[in-house]
Amino acid sequence: MPTYEYICRKCGHEFEAFQGIKDAPLKRCPKCKGAVRRKIGTGAGLLFKGSGFYITDYRSEGYKSKAKAERESSSSSATKSTAAPAAKPAASKS
Numbered sequence: 001m002p003t004y005e006y007i008c009r010k011c012g013h014e015f016e017a018f019q020g021i022k023d024a025p026l027k028r029c030p031k032c033k034g035a036v037r038r039k040i041g042t043g044a045g046l047l048f049k050g051s052g053f054y055i056t057d058y059r060s061e062g063y064k065s066k067a068k069a070e071r072e073s074s075s076s077s078a079t080k081s082t083a084a085p086a087a088k089p090a091a092s093k094s
């Protein structure tokens with residue numbers, strides 16, 4: 001859940017609010033009921049970019065081709081929501 005920072009245009013009161021991305025932004029200062037504006041910059045969702053297909057680069061050729069096949073088979077649809085992580089390889093990597 002991203003945190004949004006707001007600042008009141010009227011009294012200058014700054015506060016944070018936890019909101020879903022789809023939630024409408026707050027409009028009223030909790031102190032003076034004045035109009036607020038949202039401060040941009042609080043990161044949301046960046047954590048998801050750290051891991052992905054690149055981890056397969058040092059796996060075996062068979063694993064890579066399998067991942068490649070899966071990637072191609074699902075390329076017609078949106079890969080973001082449907083691409084489940086490939087089955088975890090067995091720990092026996094010798």
Ligand SMILES: [Zn+2]
Nearest residue numbers: 008011029032
């Ligand atoms: Zn205010």
